[in-house]
Amino acid sequence: MEGELAHIGAGIAGLGTGIAALGVGNVAANFLSGALRNPSAAGEQTATLFIGIAFAEALGIFSFLVALLLMFAV
Amino acid sequence: MATETHGAEEGGLVFHPMDQFIVKPLMGGDKIAFYTPTNAALWMALAVLCVVLLLVLGTRGRAIIPSRVQSIAELAYGFIYKMVEDVAGKDAMGFFPYVMTLFMFIVFANFLGLIPMSFTATAHFAVTVMLALLVFVTVTVVGFVKNGAKFLELFWVKSAPLALRPILAVIELISYFVRPVSHSIRLAGNVMAGHAVIKVFAGFAAVSLISPVSILAITAMYGLEVLVAFIQAYVFTILTCVYLKDALHPSH
Amino acid sequence: MATETHGDGLADATGVAEHAAGSAPGMPQLDFSHWGNQIFWLLIALVAIYLILSRIALPRIASVLSERQGTITNDLAAAEELKLKAEEAEAAYNQALADARTEAQKIIADTKAEIQADLDAATAKADAEIAARAAESEKAIAEIRDNALQSVTEVAKDTAAEIVSALGQSADAKTIADAVSARMKG
Incomplete structure (x- = not known):
């Protein structure tokens, strides 16, 4: 019983990964729209883009980690 | 638990997505002391x-017109050099070998991990x-050595x-310690995550009906x-540079 | 970590192939029994890479890059020099061409002038000759006219003397001659 609950919890935690995907998409979309408005400044900001994506992605990875912990370690 | 038994005709789908990460001694035996050569040690080597x-x-040719390998090496050098210079600042160039070490190690460990059956x-x-x-210790030590108490700014x-x-200070402090x-x-x-997903798709490939889809999915995931x-190695490195910049120029 | 003890992780590490479906290994990442091992080898790897990079690889690449930069700068300077030389050569060629053209022009002018001079000389000579001939002819004509006048005077004198004698008077030749010449002048 406890194991099944953990699996359900893992599924719920896995949703967080999808929500983080929204965040990453948001970062990339806003970067793209800004870059199309001012292409000359876009090149210098690629590093910032990746840092932003990394921060958004990290939280999704956290929820993925929670899911893994529930699946395998609890 | 990793096993998930379906009532499929092959007698059940078996998923072991995490088995690929098991650390094993290379020479046999079952004890892992800190000096035992393991598969982890092998792939790091x-x-x-x-x-x-x-x-x-x-780069042993030191050619003015570089060979292919040499131009890749120069590309990597220029890439990290520019990153350190742009993100961390000119006075951080002393950390360039350190950052380069991190980047080269991570990027090669990542790519070697993509070889099937590897670790x-x-x-x-x-x-x-x-x-x-x-990185955290380096940044903290460098911050205090270079700026003294001003690092707390x-x-x-x-x-x-x-x-x-004060509230922001608490938040900043927490975020500083969450960094590592x-x-x-x-x-x-x-x-x-990527490796585990590939393994899960590989588990589905045991069912003949969906194996083509599964193999396509593995190919896509592999890409x-x-x-x-690469991006994770890049992100790790660039965040190192960002943290180094914080250590060298702490005031906002 | 709840389901697996320390010993479990070690047992999994050795004989995972044999337990096919039965025993799940959990997350090997969270099996702290081999963290020491991984950290040990990681530090060795990092120190090795750091030493290799800072002692050998990075200085070498830096020197290659700066050398290439130098070569490129030198080559650019050489190219610039060659370009200047080529421009000089072109200028010299153009100069030579212009010189040759002016020379040719000069020769043409000289020749023309020479011909003109020859022509002028010839014309002058011909003119002089013509003038000489004309003078000669004039002189001849004047002579003829003089002669003719003389003859007329003589004929007039003679005729006057004859007329006087025919009238029955005599006159000396001198008087008649004076009278005739006075008449002829008047």
């Missing part, structure tokens, strides 16, 4: 070997936490209203993983 092949043997060193928290802690946001500053956590889990989590392998 191979990463070192690749770095040597690329950056030392590749991915960077998918282990032991490795990434250590890497992140090294990093947590005292001068641009905020005075009433808010997110820094390490981001790398290991990304790499582990994504190649991208992720």
Whole structure:
């Protein structure tokens, strides 16, 4: 019983990964729209883009980690 | 638990997505002391070997017109050099070999992990936490050595209203100590997730009906993983540079 | 970590192939028994890479890059020099061409002038000759006219003397001659 609950919890935690995907998409979309408005400044900001994506992605990875912990370690 | 028994005709789908991360001694035996050569040690050594092949043997010609390997080595050099210069600032160039070491190790460990049947060193928290802690300790020590007590200005946001500053200081302090956590889990989590997903798709390939889809999915995931392998190394390195910049110029 | 003890992780590490479906290993990442091992080898790898990079690879690449930069700068300077030389050569060629053209022009002018001079000389000579001939002819004509006048005077004198004698008077030749010449002048 406890194991099944953990699996359900893992599924719920896995949703967080999808929500983080929204965040990453948001970062990339806003970067793209800004870059199309001012292409000359876009090149210098690629590093910032990746840092932003990394921060958004990290939280999704956290929820993925929670899911893994529930699946395998609890 | 990893096993999930379906009532499929082959007698059940078996998923072991995490088995690929098991650390085993190379020479047999079952004890893992800290000095035992394990598969983790082997693949880290191979990463070192690749770095040597690329950056030392590749450039032994010192050619003015570079060979292919040499131009890749020069590309990597220029890439990290510019990153340190742009992000961390000119006075951080002393850390260039350190940052380059981190980048080359992570990028090669990631790419070697993509070889089928290999072992991915960077998918282990032991490795990434250590890497992140090294960066964290370096940044903290450098910050205090270079700036003394002024390093604490990093947590005292001068641009905020005075009433808010203590609260912000607490938040900044927490975020400062969360840095190594997110820094390490981001790398290991990304790499582990991709490898585990590929393994799960590989488990589905046992059912003949869906195996073509599964193999296509593995191929697509593999392509994504190649991208992720590089981007995560890049992100780890650039965040190191950002943290170094904080250490060298703490005031906001 | 709840389901697996320390010993479990070690057992999994050795004989995972044999337990096919039965025992799940959990997350090997969270099996702290081999963290020490991984950290040990990681530090060795990092120190090795750091030493290799900072002692051998990075200085070498830096020197290659700066050398290439130098070569490129030198080559650019050489190319610039060659370009200047080529421009000089072109200028010299153009100069030579212009010189040759002016020379040719000069020769043409000289020749023309020479011909003109010859022509002028010839014309002058011819003119002089013509003038001489004309003078001669004039002189001849004047002579003839003089002669003719003389003859007329003589004939007039003679005729006057004859007329006077025919009238029955005689006159000396001198008087008649004076009278005739006075008449002829008047």
